[in-house]
Amino acid sequence: MKKYYLISILFALFFSCDDIPTSLLIGKWQLNTIEKNGVEIPVDTVWYNFQSVSVFAIQIYTPQLDTVYMNKGARKQVDNDLFIELESEAYLYLTDWDSASRSFTIEKVNRKNLVLLSKEGYIYSFIKF
Numbered sequence: 001m002k003k004y005y006l007i008s009i010l011f012a013l014f015f016s017c018d019d020i021p022t023s024l025l026i027g028k029w030q031l032n033t034i035e036k037n038g039v040e041i042p043v044d045t046v047w048y049n050f051q052s053v054s055v056f057a058i059q060i061y062t063p064q065l066d067t068v069y070m071n072k073g074a075r076k077q078v079d080n081d082l083f084i085e086l087e088s089e090a091y092l093y094l095t096d097w098d099s100a101s102r103s104f105t106i107e108k109v110n111r112k113n114l115v116l117l118s119k120e121g122y123i124y125s126f127i128k129f
Contacts (some may be wrong), residue, residue, distance in 0.1 A: 002055040005032060007046040007077070011039040012043070018124070024041070024109045024110065025050040025077070025082075025106075025109060025114070026050050026051070026052065026053075027049075027050060027128060027129070028047055028048075028049050029047060029048045029049075029050070029114050029127065029128060029129060030043075030044065030046070030047050030126060030128075030129045031043045031046040031047065031048065031126050032125045032126060032127055033123075033124075033125045033126070034122055034124055034125075035097065035122065035123040036117070036122050036127075037121075039088070039100075045060060045061040045062070045063065046059070046061075046095070047056065047059040047060075047129060048114075048126065050075065053077075054074055054075060054076065055072070055074065055075070056072065056073050056074060056075040056084050056086075056094070057070055057071065057073070058070070058071050058086070059074075060094045060095065062094065069090075069091040069094060070091075071086045071087065071088060071091050071092075072086070072087055073085050073086035073087050073091055077106075079101070080105055080106045081104070081105060081106075082103070082105070082106055082116065083101070083102075083103050083104075084101065084102050084103075084104070085100060085101045085107050085111035086100040086101070087100070088100060096122070097123055099119060101118075102118065103118070103119045104116040104117060104118055104120075104124070105117045107123070111128060112127060113125070113126065113127060113128070114126040114127075114128075118120050
């Protein structure tokens with residue numbers, strides 16, 4: 001009986017936690033849409049790579065040049081807040097980032113989908129690549 005009681009408590013604690021495990025982000029995510037001011041913009045040429053607990057990379061494909069650009073940096077996650085700092089501002093002109101750092105709130109993450117809300121109010125929807 002004690003065993004079932006302990007399992008019930010652990011189960012309740014696990015599901016009552018609002019924090020998102022950092023491990024769910026690890027992997028390559030393809031950006032599908034960016035929603036700005038209620039308008040959804042399709043995207044299929046940008047990937048966010050969460051390579052470990054603290055390493056991040058962004059890949060941008062330009063079909064006109066048939067070239068992939070990559071910029072790497074660091075990330076920090078505290079609860080549902082995500083902060084990314086790129087090593088340089090190279091290739092930012094190919095994105096909607098206005099500086100090498102960006103803050104997000106993780107709205108949703110599971111094994112297949114990721115939704116990030118930028119501090120500017122944009123919604124970024126990804127699928128696991």
